[in-house]
Amino acid sequence: MLSMAICEEVLAKALSTGADYGEIFAERSPSSSLYMVNSRLEEINDSVVCGAGIRVMLGTRTVFGSTTDLTKEGLLRLAEQVSEALGQGKTGVSIHLERQTVGSCCPVARISSEVPKSEKLTVLKRCYFAAKEKDARITQVKAQLIDIDRNILIATSEGKYVQDRQVRTRLACTSIAEDQNGTESGFCGPGRRMGMEMFDRLISPEDTGREASRVALARLGASFCPAGKMTVAVENGFGGVIFHEACGHSLEATAVATGTSQMAGKLGKQIANEKVTAIDDPTEKNAWGSIDVDDEGTPTHPIVLIEKGILKSYMIDKLGGRRMGMPSTGSARRQDFTYEPTSRMTNTYIANGPDKNEDIIASLENGLYAAKMGGGSVNPITGAFNFGVDEGYLVKNGKIVQCVKGASLIGTGSEVESLLILLDQLGVCSSSGSVPNEVGQPLIRISSITVGGRN
Amino acid sequence: MTEVYFDKLYEAARQKAESLGAEVFELYYSGGEDLSAETFRDELSGFSAGQSGRLSVRMLIGGKIGTASSTLATPEEAMELLSKAAENAKLVEKDEEALFCEGGQTYREVKSVPFTMPSAREVKETAMRMRNAAYASSEKISDGTSGGAYAAQNEIFLYTSKGLRLSAHSGGMGAYVYSVLEEGEEKRDGFESAAKPLEEVSGEELAQIATNRAAERFGATLPQSGNYPIVFEGKQMQQILSTFCSVFFAKEVQQGLSLLKDKEGEKIATERLTLIDDPFFEGNPMQIAFDGEGTPTYTKAVIENGVLKTLLYNLESGKKAGKASTGNGARMTAAIGTKVYNLYIVPGKNTREELFKMAEGGIFVTGMKGFHAGANVVSGDFSIESEGFMIRNGQKAEPVKSFTVSGNFFELLKNIAAIGGTIEDMHPGYSKIRCPDILIPSMPISGA
Numbered sequence: 001m002l003s004m005a006i007c008e009e010v011l012a013k014a015l016s017t018g019a020d021y022g023e024i025f026a027e028r029s030p031s032s033s034l035y036m037v038n039s040r041l042e043e044i045n046d047s048v049v050c051g052a053g054i055r056v057m058l059g060t061r062t063v064f065g066s067t068t069d070l071t072k073e074g075l076l077r078l079a080e081q082v083s084e085a086l087g088q089g090k091t092g093v094s095i096h097l098e099r100q101t102v103g104s105c106c107p108v109a110r111i112s113s114e115v116p117k118s119e120k121l122t123v124l125k126r127c128y129f130a131a132k133e134k135d136a137r138i139t140q141v142k143a144q145l146i147d148i149d150r151n152i153l154i155a156t157s158e159g160k161y162v163q164d165r166q167v168r169t170r171l172a173c174t175s176i177a178e179d180q181n182g183t184e185s186g187f188c189g190p191g192r193r194m195g196m197e198m199f200d201r202l203i204s205p206e207d208t209g210r211e212a213s214r215v216a217l218a219r220l221g222a223s224f225c226p227a228g229k230m231t232v233a234v235e236n237g238f239g240g241v242i243f244h245e246a247c248g249h250s251l252e253a254t255a256v257a258t259g260t261s262q263m264a265g266k267l268g269k270q271i272a273n274e275k276v277t278a279i280d281d282p283t284e285k286n287a288w289g290s291i292d293v294d295d296e297g298t299p300t301h302p303i304v305l306i307e308k309g310i311l312k313s314y315m316i317d318k319l320g321g322r323r324m325g326m327p328s329t330g331s332a333r334r335q336d337f338t339y340e341p342t343s344r345m346t347n348t349y350i351a352n353g354p355d356k357n358e359d360i361i362a363s364l365e366n367g368l369y370a371a372k373m374g375g376g377s378v379n380p381i382t383g384a385f386n387f388g389v390d391e392g393y394l395v396k397n398g399k400i401v402q403c404v405k406g407a408s409l410i411g412t413g414s415e416v417e418s419l420l421i422l423l424d425q426l427g428v429c430s431s432s433g434s435v436p437n438e439v440g441q442p443l444i445r446i447s448s449i450t451v452g453g454r455n
Numbered sequence: 456m457t458e459v460y461f462d463k464l465y466e467a468a469r470q471k472a473e474s475l476g477a478e479v480f481e482l483y484y485s486g487g488e489d490l491s492a493e494t495f496r497d498e499l500s501g502f503s504a505g506q507s508g509r510l511s512v513r514m515l516i517g518g519k520i521g522t523a524s525s526t527l528a529t530p531e532e533a534m535e536l537l538s539k540a541a542e543n544a545k546l547v548e549k550d551e552e553a554l555f556c557e558g559g560q561t562y563r564e565v566k567s568v569p570f571t572m573p574s575a576r577e578v579k580e581t582a583m584r585m586r587n588a589a590y591a592s593s594e595k596i597s598d599g600t601s602g603g604a605y606a607a608q609n610e611i612f613l614y615t616s617k618g619l620r621l622s623a624h625s626g627g628m629g630a631y632v633y634s635v636l637e638e639g640e641e642k643r644d645g646f647e648s649a650a651k652p653l654e655e656v657s658g659e660e661l662a663q664i665a666t667n668r669a670a671e672r673f674g675a676t677l678p679q680s681g682n683y684p685i686v687f688e689g690k691q692m693q694q695i696l697s698t699f700c701s702v703f704f705a706k707e708v709q710q711g712l713s714l715l716k717d718k719e720g721e722k723i724a725t726e727r728l729t730l731i732d733d734p735f736f737e738g739n740p741m742q743i744a745f746d747g748e749g750t751p752t753y754t755k756a757v758i759e760n761g762v763l764k765t766l767l768y769n770l771e772s773g774k775k776a777g778k779a780s781t782g783n784g785a786r787m788t789a790a791i792g793t794k795v796y797n798l799y800i801v802p803g804k805n806t807r808e809e810l811f812k813m814a815e816g817g818i819f820v821t822g823m824k825g826f827h828a829g830a831n832v833v834s835g836d837f838s839i840e841s842e843g844f845m846i847r848n849g850q851k852a853e854p855v856k857s858f859t860v861s862g863n864f865f866e867l868l869k870n871i872a873a874i875g876g877t878i879e880d881m882h883p884g885y886s887k888i889r890c891p892d893i894l895i896p897s898m899p900i901s902g903a
Binding site: 037038040041042043044045046047048049050051060061062063064065066067068069070081082085086117118121139140142176178182183184185224225227228229258259260338340374375376377379384385386387388405406407408410411450451452453454 | 834860
């Protein structure tokens with residue numbers, strides 16, 4: 001993409017006014033999406049993201065610039081702009097880069113961007129029609145096959161010259177079900193860091209479509225979830241979004257380094273029930289969030305965040321590390337070349353616990369079983385968090401009695417910690433199923449949390 | 456991107472498109488530059504200067520449309536996009552006659568103020584000025600507090616072989632204060648921004664509002680679950696309307712994804728409610744006379760006195776319904792969707808104090824979060840994490856937090872009992888949706 005010699009010259013220019021660190025992030029990332037609705041291929045979108053970002057640092061001050069002009073002149077102009085914005089004066093700098101190899105936690109057999117679109121269309125149609133034909137009450141289906149071929153290059157004033165190719169493929173299906181009671185939707189969207197071989201054995205396009213329709217149909221017959229504090233069991237897989245939102249974001253350096261996270265200053269302290277061990281593992285084979293090298297060129301490795309309830313580590317990028325006086329953990333991520341890196345989770349999950357799944361459900365006298373979670377969000381300052389429940393069931397005396405809709409789980413502030421304390425039973429994670437594996441957990445029980453619904 | 460450069464790019468691309476057999480060809484570019492600065496503790500921690508854009512091609516071959524786009528706007532990249540678009544057109548199965556805007560349209564003149572980007576230095580100095588005002592605004596100010604400033608300009612070119620030669624230029628700038636306050640173990644945050652020339656932004660004004668927003672929420676408790684009169688602050692009603700505004704898109708209705716099928720001309724809301732979409736909303740720096748397909752834009756009532764006057768159409772959804780485009784075509788990456796310009800609820804006559812009097816014993820909702828997870832756009836149901844204040848003796852009383860407000864968007868439109876007299880902006884100048892305060896006589900909340 002950019003030769004080593006050009007990168008050396010551009011970095012030297014970027015550091016010429018006294019920066020103590022500089023980096024170039026360049027990418028050329030073609031992506032394509034095929035979109036089906038009304039039983040036909042409605043749209044194909046080919047898109048390319050191509051450009052470079054240059055960042056310089058002096059202590060904890062940063063200047064960042066980005067451009068789509070990848071000529072040597074264009075990059076030198078940008079380097080001059082960022083160096084001038086950082087400081088004045090002239091320092092002679094010489095940069096010597098060395099090529100670094102990266103691991104291969106995500107082998108790819110058939111890169112999606114190189115596979116004929118007709119083959120992708122076949123996969124998409126298998127998903128679409130399986131969803132459509134599941135039940136006469138399925139009135140509409142939207143299905144999309146997306147692939148991205150992210151080619152990145154990172155060169156830093158510390159001498160790194162790293163290239164990586166990150167291939168991701170995702171099938172996403174939304175089904176709409178309708179009867180005399182109303183209209184509901186269901187979603188299923190498995191994705192992997194793989195090519196089209198993902199659909200050979202691992203992910204069934206038909207099962208993906210049927211699952212989206214199953215959720216829509218289940219919700220169709222559901223009544224509104226009652227509101228109030230209750231005991232909740234959250235199913236494995238994407239249920240890990242609870243940890244991701246309620247705790248994970250608060251362990252990212254971006255929040256910790258500014259002293260605004262509830263988790264700042266708590267390393268080595270008991271912050272969760274002793275049954276809780278939480279791990280961020282960027283090296284999991286072919287998982288959606290996996291990366292061999294982060295967006296600052298640092299090699300990745302699994303990070304134990306919480307071990308038996310004790311806070312062991314944060315997720316740290318370069319700037320966060322400087323602010324915290326700690327080394328990077330290889331947790332720097334950016335959406336594309338127009339963004340500065342930030343610290344982010346990769347594949348985060350709670351490790352399996354000692355409890356049996358059936359015992360956890362049976363232990364609920366009057367509670368909610370969240371079979372499928374939607375998304376959620378958190379404010380790290382106050383710790384206020386919320387999660388949507390896509391598919392929920394009321395449990396009475398240990399028995400699942402009724403599907404409910406419109407439920408959400410919320411909590412705040414110091415409850416982030418108490419929530420982790422209250423994660424009091426952990427079952428066994430059978431598999432990640434057909435959902436993206438960026439979050440994961442065994443079946444968990446939270447002894448008391450506010451459930452939003454309608455009385 | 457200069458006009459001369461785009462002219463040349465278009466001409467080269469048009470010739471190649473013709474050689475590929477394009478019956479209609481379109482080249483679109485949207486891009487620009489931005490500057491931003493922010494502070495951390497007592498220093499300017501970050502400064503960023505970006506230049507980005509997207510070049511899109513769309514062409515009609517054999518009665519079908521192929522598209523492709525890239526952030527690179529070089530002649531070589533344009534040629535590659537044309538080849539991809541031609542290949543895509545062969546696969547697409549959409550069989551209706553594909554639509555492009557005809558040339559020779561009349562466009563309203565946009566009253567634009569000439570825009571010049573501020574210097575990097577001005578942006579940096581403004582950010583520090585906001586930071587200093589924030590730190591001076593309270594003794595409880597703590598780490599995490601920051602000031603910031605930004606400026607951006609954007610240009611659009613849309614040329615087609617049907618004779619369209621459209622271009623537009625827009626720009627804006629502003630500054631913000633983010634206050635974090637600490638009291639014992641508790642932390643609260645507040646945000647306020649202003650979009651105007653940087654030298655006109657008062658740091659003290661922004662800091663006072665942001666800091667007050669944080670300060671007045673200390674000691675918040677969980678309210679009891681039950682049904683309450685609810686006053687949604689304009690900014691919260693704006694979040695609700697933003698979440699559900701796609702229900703007014705004809706494309707969503709035609710695909711069975713909106714419950715407003717066959718409702719045009721019918722009463723769907725209280726007669727108090729009038730909802731307008733105005734591409735020329737005064738004070739908005741992004742006014743534009745043509746949409747993503749080149750159709751002239753105009754001001755329209757979506758709901759008038761409770762009656763759904765029109766859905767929002769682009770050329771394709773309009774043709775399907777036997778109607779003209781309402782000028783709401785949106786350029787996604789290369790494909791066409793639907794968008795709103797400035798969608799706003801026409802203010803009523805009541806002051807906030809009057810709304811409080813009508814909502815005695817209720818809750819004034821001033822914060823809502825998590826719409827992407829807690830709202831179902833198809834059914835209209837929502838259950839959202841909220842915070843706010845109890846309303847007692849006609850006034851804002853003690854703060855409450857961590858409760859959910861549950862309801863249904865379509866029912867909410869019918870149940871609005873009063874509308875406040877002032878429109879609030881979420882991000883002044885830039886927000887596409889604007890709302891006054893709204894009173895709903897009874898909604899279920901889930902708390903203690």
